[in-house]
Amino acid sequence: MYEINLRITGPTPLAPQVLQAMSQQIISHRSDEFKSLYAGVDRNLRALLGTIHPVIFLTSSGTGGLEATVQNILRPCDRVLSLQTGFYGELFAQITERTLDAPEQLIRLRSEPGQSTDTQKLSYMLQQQHFDAVLITHNESSTGVLNPLKHLVQIIKANSGALVLCDAVSSAGVVPIHMDQWGIDVLITVPQKGLMAPPGLAIVVANDRAQKRASSARVGMYFDFKRALACARLCQTPSTPSIVSFRGLQVSLQLLFSEGLERVYSRHSQARAICQSALTELGLDSLAKPPFQSPAMTAINLPAHIHSQPLQLALEQYYKLYTAQGAGDLQDRVLxxxxxxxxxxTDIKWAMVCLKDHMRKTY
Structure with a gap:
């Protein structure tokens, strides 16, 4: 019997220390103890994400963070450019479309599956048209593409005055992010992926320019950034937060800094190399091509005669290896x-041993 090897794209497994922290008795979210907890998590997230700006904590999924960002930062009359390298870039675009007066105000710059944004096309579009904002998905976990965020932001800033709204849901804690230095205006992430904490929060950071926009937004109370930022100054949230998530995140961030961020990033890169080597042995390849292959996950480009669902189920049944099918149009052809x-x-090496064993026996 094998132990469960959870290799889905989130939620990710939790360290014993995180589980222990989550098992404590609940406390008041207005207490000094919670304020201290809040302050520590906020401080460590700022250091991890490379920003001086306060963190906005929303008790929601990452999709809630994306929607809150759109509602607070964008206006119905805005023109928005969406850089799309997969399913989650399209999700960000669809959320945005619902806020705009007309669908044609959102322009999609799509990439071929496994490829990043064409930077020449991006520069040309920014020079030819006015955009109020650009949407970027840093790590596209449907295709395994890590987009060159720093370079893309440089192009945007050099060719326009557009706000950069960045989905870092599956990149934070996996690769370095320098939000302020790179010029990202709003960054959205979650605890349950690279930050190795439980789900239950959306994490949003907005710079001064974005906060100014949010200050005049007409939104409901729950996702109001202005209200959240006012409470953040008191190390509180406007409404009852997921206290268990805060506790787990406090410990997981401590673990990341204790390991050392450079070692953390190196570990993810080594895991990518292990997966790529195994695919080569099997005569397979990943959907994402160098230099855009993600250190967070590998999207296996399956041959036409292999469908992802039976492969996924077999790995669960025989090896207790939990993987994920592709997302959207890639559901059947990607694992x-x-x-x-x-x-x-060792977890990743064992996952590859199981994959190779099954593939050689079955296909």
Missing amino acids: RIAHMGWFSL
């Missing part, structure tokens, strides 16, 4: 194996 968050390289 995704995550290597993010709390894991050892």
Whole structure:
């Protein structure tokens, strides 16, 4: 019997220390103890994400963070450019479309599956048209593409005055992010992927320019950034937060800094290399091509005669290896194996042993 090897793209496995922290008795979210907890998590997230700006904590999924960002930062009359390298870039675009007066105000710059944004096309579009904002998905976990965020933001800033709204849901804690230095205006992430903490929060950081926009937004109370930022100054949230999520995140961030961020990022890169080597042995390849292959997860490009669902189910049944099918149009032709968050390289090597064993016996 094998132990469960959870290699889905989130939620990711939790360290024993995180589980222990989550098992404590609940406390008041207005207490000094919670304020101290809040302050520590906020401080460590700022350091991890490379920003001086306060963190907005929303008790929701990452999709809630994306929607809250759109509602607070964009206006119905805005023109928005969406850089799309997969399913989650399209999700960000669809959320945005619902806020705009007309669908044609959102322009999609799509990439071929497995490829990043064409930077020449991006520069040309920014020079030819006015955009109020650009949407970027840093790590596209449907295709395994890690987009060159720093370079893309440089192009945007050099050719326009557009706000950069960045989905870092599956990149934070996996690769370095320098929000302020790179010029990202709003960054959205979650605890349950690279930050190896439980789900229950959306994490949003907005710079001064974005906060100014949010200050005049007409939104409901729950996702109001202005209200959240006012409470953040008191190390509180406007409404009752997921206290268990805060506790788990406090410990997981401590674990990341204790390991050392450079070692954390290196571990993810080594895991990517292990997966790529195994695919080569099997005569397979990943959907994402160099230099855009993600250190967070590998999207296996399956041959036409292999469908992802029976392969996924067999790996669960015979090896207790939990993987994920592709997302959207890639559901049947891609199998995704995550290597993010709390894991050892042994976990990834064992996952590849199981995959190779099954593939050789079955196909």
